[in-house]
Amino acid sequence: xxxxxxxxxxxxxxxxxxxxxxxxxxxxxxxxxxxxxxxxxxxxxxxxxxxxxxxxxxxxxxxxxxxxxxxxxxxxxxxxxxxxxxxxxxxxxxxxxxxxxxxxxxxxxxxxxxxxxxxxxxxxxxxxxxxxxxxxxxxxxxxxxxxxxxxxxxxxxxxxxxxxxxxxxxxxxxxxxxxxxxxxxxxxxxxxxxxxxxxxxxxxxxxxxxxxxxxxxxxxxxxxxxxxxxxxxxxxxxxxxxxxxxxxxxxxxxxxxxxxxxxxxxxxxxxxxxxxxxxxxxxxxxxxxxxxxxxxxxxxxxxxxxxxxxxxxxxxxxxxxxxxxxxxxxxxxxxxxxxxxxxxxxxxxxxxxxxxxxxxxxxxxxxxxxxxxxxxxxxxxxxxxxxxxxxxxxxxxxxxxxxxxxxxxxxxxxxxxxxxxxxxxxxxxxxxxxxxxxxxxxxxxxxxxxxxxxxxxxxxx
Amino acid sequence: xxxxxxxxxxxxxxxxxxxxxxxxxxxxxxxxxxxxxxxxxxxxxxxxxxxxxxxxxxxxxxxxxxxxxxxxxxxxxxxxxxxxxxxxxxxxxxx
Numbered sequence: 186x187x188x189x190x191x192x193x194x195x196x197x198x199x200x201x202x203x204x205x206x207x208x209x210x211x212x213x214x215x216x217x218x219x220x221x222x223x224x225x226x227x228x229x230x231x232x233x234x235x236x237x238x239x240x241x242x243x244x245x246x247x248x249x250x251x252x253x254x255x256x257x258x259x260x261x262x263x264x265x266x267x268x269x270x271x272x273x274x275x276x277x278x279x280x281x282x283x284x285x286x287x288x289x290x291x292x293x294x295x296x297x298x299x300x301x302x303x304x305x306x307x308x309x310x311x312x313x314x315x316x317x318x319x320x321x322x323x324x325x326x327x328x329x330x331x332x333x334x335x336x337x338x339x340x341x342x343x344x345x346x347x348x349x350x351x352x353x354x355x356x357x358x359x360x361x362x363x364x365x366x367x368x369x370x371x372x373x374x375x376x377x378x379x380x381x382x383x384x385x386x387x388x389x390x391x392x393x394x395x396x397x398x399x400x401x402x403x404x405x406x407x408x409x410x411x412x413x414x415x416x417x418x419x420x421x422x423x424x425x426x427x428x429x430x431x432x433x434x435x436x437x438x439x440x441x442x443x444x445x446x447x448x449x450x451x452x453x454x455x456x457x458x459x460x461x462x463x464x465x466x467x468x469x470x471x472x473x474x475x476x477x478x479x480x481x482x483x484x485x486x487x488x489x490x491x492x493x494x495x496x497x498x499x500x501x502x503x504x505x506x507x508x509x510x511x512x513x514x515x516x517x518x519x520x521x522x523x524x525x526x527x528x529x530x531x532x533x534x535x536x537x538x539x540x541x542x543x544x545x546x547x548x549x550x551x552x553x554x555x556x557x558x559x560x561x562x563x564x565x566x567x568x569x570x571x572x573x574x575x576x577x578x579x580x581x582x583x584x585x586x587x588x589x590x591x592x593x594x595x596x597x598x599x600x601x602x603x604x605x606x607x608x609x610x611x612x613x614x615x616x617x618x619x620x621x622x623x624x625x626x627x628x629x630x631x632x633x634x635x636x637x638x639x640x641x642x643x644x645x646x
Numbered sequence: 647x648x649x650x651x652x653x654x655x656x657x658x659x660x661x662x663x664x665x666x667x668x669x670x671x672x673x674x675x676x677x678x679x680x681x682x683x684x685x686x687x688x689x690x691x692x693x694x695x696x697x698x699x700x701x702x703x704x705x706x707x708x709x710x711x712x713x714x715x716x717x718x719x720x721x722x723x724x725x726x727x728x729x730x731x732x733x734x735x736x737x738x739x740x741x
Binding site (some may be wrong): 382413475487498511512525526528533547548550553591604 | 662665679683725
């Protein structure tokens with residue numbers, strides 16, 4: 186990470202990043218550019234550097250913040266109309282930790298509203314374009330963050346991953362994207378989507394940058410009771426020993442793009458040539474992960490999004506004479522169609538009469554999926570799979586067909602249900618020039634080992 | 647399973663939003679497709695399986711019974727609405 190010093194000032198780094206952000210304005214990456222705030226902060230840091238003070242491991246490093254992280258810099262909208270005008274007095278713990286090390290937020294990035302989507306097309310601010318082909322989607326929901334890193338506007342960006350929202354856009358734009366173990370990083374001050382699967386993570390260009398960010402951001406937070414005591418920085422036992430890599434047989438089929446399958450095979454050959462062992466796995470329960478996910482997550486979404494009522498913050502519809510109308514009008518106007526779909530599905534699967542058949546059934550399927558991973562990690566150290574079945578698809582191609590959009594998540598959601606970490610690793614380009622990524626999965630708390638081992642795969646690029 | 651127009655309107659009511667006619671049609675179609683997809687869980691035998699609702703390794707975390715420092719003041723929170731009057735938030739009549 187290029188940090189500021191007496192020769193290369195923080196202000197220089199920030200101005201360069203802002204200039205690039207403006208240069209790429211047509212990609213619709215940012216919902217807000219933090220020009221004044223970022224420059225002011227850079228000058229403060231430069232003054233401290235001039236005085237010889239120690240700044241931190243991210244001194245003056247510009248970064249992009251997914252627009253579902255709360256901080257007083259700009260409005261936090263989650264790319265949703267219903268949060269328009271919401272300027273948070275609260276700073277998310279993850280943001281506070283990055284900025285305590287000297288990082289400077291230059292802008293907030295676009296997402297599918299409330300992180301509901303796999304393409305960043307469900308944004309109130311319109312879609313973000315793919316970094317290599319402007320007729321294609323950025324992936325999502327953290328599309329803006331992935332493109333900001335891919336186009337070298339910033340060296341890192343934050344993301345959230347509830348079912349693939351970091352790993353899939355990372356893959357669609359050729360960068361590293363990590364969804365850590367559930368509970369690794371505090372979610373305090375991040376707009377909740379599905380509390381039992383939401384994770385915070387990062388986009389970077391290198392595994393070393395990922396490691397640095399993880400070592401800064403992870404750890405227990407009294408403000409988020411689901412955080413684990415810091416294990417990331419204690420986890421030093423992993424070295425480049427010979428490892429066993431699991432490959433899931435069922436994922437090697439015609440529903441997966443040929444070039445993605447080829448990239449995966451090439452990486453397996455590379456690992457074999459380095460003396461690692463490839464183990465074939467059967468994980469039949471994963472077939473049901475997507476169905477379970479699209480029951481559990483909408484149920485949690487319906488609950489988490491019931492707080493948006495137009496009363497205390499954000500958008501409020503003006504055309505209401507009575508309180509009930511105010512709720513209904515605000516929510517009718519404020520949510521995107523995909524938000525409404527998920528809230529309605531959530532209320533459906535939680536309704537009396539359907540609860541046992543859907544929600545309870547999905548919670549049991551989740552147990553089977555967790556057991557499937559536990560079994561698999563007895564036979565191997567890591568699992569290597571595609572991130573998603575397709576390369577970046579065309580804008581508009583799937584946005585009106587929710588089930589085909591949901592199928593994009595078929596290989597990323599099982600991890601969220603099980604709470605295990607997954608890292609998207611760039612794996613070259615398809616003939617069309619689109620980027621290919623592969624996903625490496627480890628057992629819970631193996632985040633550092635995953636990042637470390639990913640270097641074995643990047644050395645041939 | 648069959649999703650009727652009344653079902654869609656009922657779900658919208660539970661969700662506290664209204665749908666215009668085109669949304670009733672399009673969301674109705676979408677919901678039918680989604681429910682068909684998620685119904686494939688029927689194939690799975692879960693008779694002896696316990697449900698999982700969270701993947702956090704629950705541990706009781708103790709702290710002193712003291713009020714933690716607050717991140718936002720009352721004034722800052724009230725400033726988030728444009729409808730503040732006398733330290734209250736104004737809403738339309740309730741009934």
